[in-house]
Amino acid sequence: MPSEGSINFFKPVEKIGVIGMGYVGIPSAVLFADVPHFKKVYGFQRNSESSGYKIDMLNSGISPLKGDEPGLKDLLKKVVSENKFECTSDFSKISECDVITLAIQTPFKNRDSLIPDFTPLKDGLEKTGRYMSKGSLVVLESTITPGTTEGMAKEILETESGLVAGKDFFLAHAPERVMVGRLLQNIREHDRIVGGISSYKPSDSGEKLILDGPDSPSTKRAIELYSPVLTKGKIIPMSATAAEVTKTAENTFRDLQIAAANQLALYCEAMGINFYDVFRGVDSLKGEGITRAMLLPGAGVGGHCLTKDTYHLERGIKIAAENSAKIANTGLNAGSPDPLDFPKGKDSLYVLARQINDFMPHHMLTLTKSALRRAGKDIKGSKIALLGWAFLANSDDARDTPSEVYYNLCKEEGACVFIHDPHVLKYPGVEISQSPEDVLKGADAVAILAGHREYYQMRPEIISGLINLKNGNPVIIDGRNVILPDAWIDKGFVYKGIGRGDKNGHPVRLDIPTGG
Ligand SMILES: NC(=O)c1ccc[n+]([C@@H]2O[C@H](COP(=O)([O-])OP(=O)(O)OC[C@H]3O[C@@H](n4cnc5c(N)ncnc54)[C@H](O)[C@@H]3O)[C@@H](O)[C@H]2O)c1
Ligand SMILES: CC(=O)N[C@@H]1[C@@H](OP(=O)(O)OP(=O)(O)OC[C@H]2O[C@@H](n3ccc(=O)[nH]c3=O)[C@H](O)[C@@H]2O)O[C@H](CO)[C@@H](O)[C@@H]1O
Secondary structure, eight states: OTTTTTTSSSOOOOEEEEEESSSTHHHHHHHHHHTTTTOOOEEEEEOTTTTTTHHHHTTTTOOOOOOOOTTTTHHHHHHHHOOEEEESSSSSGGGGGGGEEEEOOBBSOOOTTTOOHHHHHHHHHHHHHHHHHHEEEEOOOOOOOOOIIIIIIIHHHHHOOOOBBBBBBBBOOOOOOOOOOHHHHHHHHHHHHEOOOOEEEEETTTTTEEHHHHHHHHHHHHHHGGGGGGGSSOOOEHHHHHHHHHHHHHHHHHHHHHHHHHHHHHHHHHHHHHHHHHHHHTTTTTTTTTTOOOOOOOOOOSSSHHHHHHHHHHHHHHHHHHHHHHHHHTTTTTTTHHHHHHHHTOOHHHHHHHHHHHHHHHHHHHHHHHHHHHHTTTTTTTTEEEOOSSSSSOOOOOEEEEEEEEHHHHHHHHHHHHOOOOOOBTTTTBOEEEOOHHHHHHHEEEEOOOOGGGGGGGOHHHHHHHHHTTSSSOEESSSOOOSSSSHHHTTTOOEEEETTTTTTTTOOOOOOOOOO
């Protein structure tokens, strides 16, 4: 084992353990296994009721992941047949590994508390600490609250192993930035953020020199691990905490950009103008590095990433302030101010962005009720055709979907809601139809919640033939800018669209045929 802070590793990385055979761990493990000079990769998977089945599947060269992952099937078969990858629930094999990476889920306990449930991750860290050898590198790939690597993870590993982080073993955070559907490509091509913990080495004068970020031996060891896997991507070294903030901030900023578009859309509606005119205008200011990356407004923000990573970041600064206060109280630097200087009593901009994005399904309800009123109907007792349950266009992923919020709000108002989605076949607690006719027949209102390509094909004359014309004008609410308002207004629809202040107050045709 190198002396404290030394960067001369005594042996190259040969055996790797990846804990957590999921969307992140499986592609990560098979890519490591395909590197010629990495001799063996163990995929550690606990033999739980919900996921234990993966062990035999993986050892048979079959991926347990849903959906198509280009290249994964063949690569998995290859590394299994070469005996370079083996899935196991025998965690004692961790002792053979030079490197252990943890790709374990880090969900929030519930949408309200927004406190992460680190139970599975802590279990993975305890097993790692129990079996890891001196000189090994531990890397957390899970999305975690900033401060976790230098904090909770380091504490658990040191307690379980009796070793000292940064001296007897290396510790880093290398967050995953993959998208389901292109896991291998993303790992190979995205730049890789690598953040090792700080180490210390004695200077000639006997003082302790801090080796941090790119100079940290843990960072350097992690670079040795990830470099052979990258094709287009390059390594971006930094400190462990900076790596944690990078991961959570990249999604926080995307959420913020979407919230900015949503707020502007609400302003445009209130001022009777078309958001998309303003979008084109603002977007035209390009060149000289002065572009404004404006994103698009919509019926809300769903998914596993953007709905949570802001709260990881917020929790990270809260913990940093608490830790600072603890030091302040120990008299080391008594009375030191709160490390965060921020306008007193003001909410975080990022939390406000989350609140604006979470408001959008509520705005969809406002538009629905207003349109039904203009058609002389009450939402209570109305039939609403909800088009699009997935949180993302042309996807079957419905995690944290805004459609569920809108659905529950309409039900609370006494509406009967029928759901259509061509990609999401089932979801707990609701029925989802793949037949547009069944959902649209007799509907008083059509609400578009996801921008699936199928919905761009809808024609007003076809839809009006299906829905309920007998008691007044049909209604359509467009949450994803899918339809052209005039064509539908001409057919007698009452139209409302997010950001469409220029059309939301359109005159309503009263001479529509109510059908035979
Ligand atoms: N899925 C994505 O697209 C994606 C993208 C970026 C980041 N991430 C992050 O990566 C992490 C993993 O996400 P995922 O989607 O791969 O999760 P997942 O649920 O698909 O896989 C986690 C796996 O770990 C196993 N596991 C849990 N606790 C364990 C333990 N103590 N010991 C051994 N195995 C254990 C589970 O059984 C499961 O098989 C999360 O923090 C997530 O936020 C995921
Ligand atoms: C590795 C990782 O963490 N990757 C993340 C993942 O994020 P994701 O899977 O959650 O997908 P997103 O595209 O972010 O959409 C989220 C929701 O926001 C709505 N939305 C979107 C854009 C817009 O202009 N207006 C909107 O309203 C949309 O309908 C949906 O509900 O992939 C993104 C690249 O796709 C990445 O950038 C992002 O880091």
